[in-house]
Amino acid sequence: MSASLPLLDSNALCALAKRSAAVTASCDCTQAVTAGWVSTPLSFPEHLLQDIGTLLADPYDEPSFKEYHPAGTRYESPEAPIAPQHFPYNRCQVAVCTHCGRHYLRYTEAGGYFVDRRLRALYRADLVVDA
């Protein structure tokens, strides 16, 4: 986790989502379904991703585990709001695919015996909320 990544807010996420949605080029990064949170598929070209920002407001503070689902969505729902102050967005890095320019959110879920690298495509500006 790099301290030099700029902190992004909901406005910045909206702008990046719109840029992703405008990309029409085919790319290996769109082969897997990542509209909702998934464990990064083995087939996903992670080497193409480059972190460009963070949603972690304070690296010395444990971010909240509270989720934000006012419409009854679930963590893994493709319709779940992208709420930068809530779990898991509040610990995410924002990355861009250096091949096609689409954007992704990602974070590492650390369990007792495993680490799980979670990934969600960022292309739905309508899902981004300031919450």
Ligand SMILES: [Zn+2]
């Ligand atoms: Zn790509």
